[in-house]
Amino acid sequence: MKILALETSSARAGVAVSENGRLVIVRPFEAPRGRGAEIFTVLEECREFWRGADRLAVGIGPGSYNGLRVACALAGSFQLALGLELVAAPSPCLLGVTNDHYFATGDARGGRVYWAEVRDRRLQGEITLLDHGQLADRLAGAGTAPVYRVGSLPAAGHLPESSPDPAVLAQLAATLPPADPGHLEPLYLKPPHITAPRRRPTDP
16 A cells, blocks of 8 residues: 655644555655645655555644645545545644653644643544643643653743654554545644734725
């Protein structure tokens, strides 16, 4: 089975391809918030490696709104055009670490962070939103399991940093159940912030 994996939930995005459990290529790229279009260039550069793929795997966040929307839209387009089977995984399950059990936290904007517990690459319970005081309590109660921060997190800058890894997704994807193409959506923890345009003097 050949698998194409897309992970765009953080500023360290990437594309990976595996075939029969063996990684063929991993292509990371920088994707700061608002710059999700780089993935089109990367996919074109890697076309010879993912051509003939059977399955497409997507990391669904939480994370960058633009990056996640682009990846999910791409997945739907590939499914329609090429008939690829789709699978999806929460991005905290895909950190580039070797621990079987860990916690992940990242900036959720608005003075809050998300918190996820992962064991054997599966979420344990739901991803929750915390304020900084609640985060301190969770850190104190984490026990011996490591806690990783995804991206910059001033409230917990002392934590080791990690990012969701497309290579992990490419290898995990063979074990994931198929996703419904009609309901493939990013994992949102709160409604996206949308700034309304200012009224112009000529507006009625």
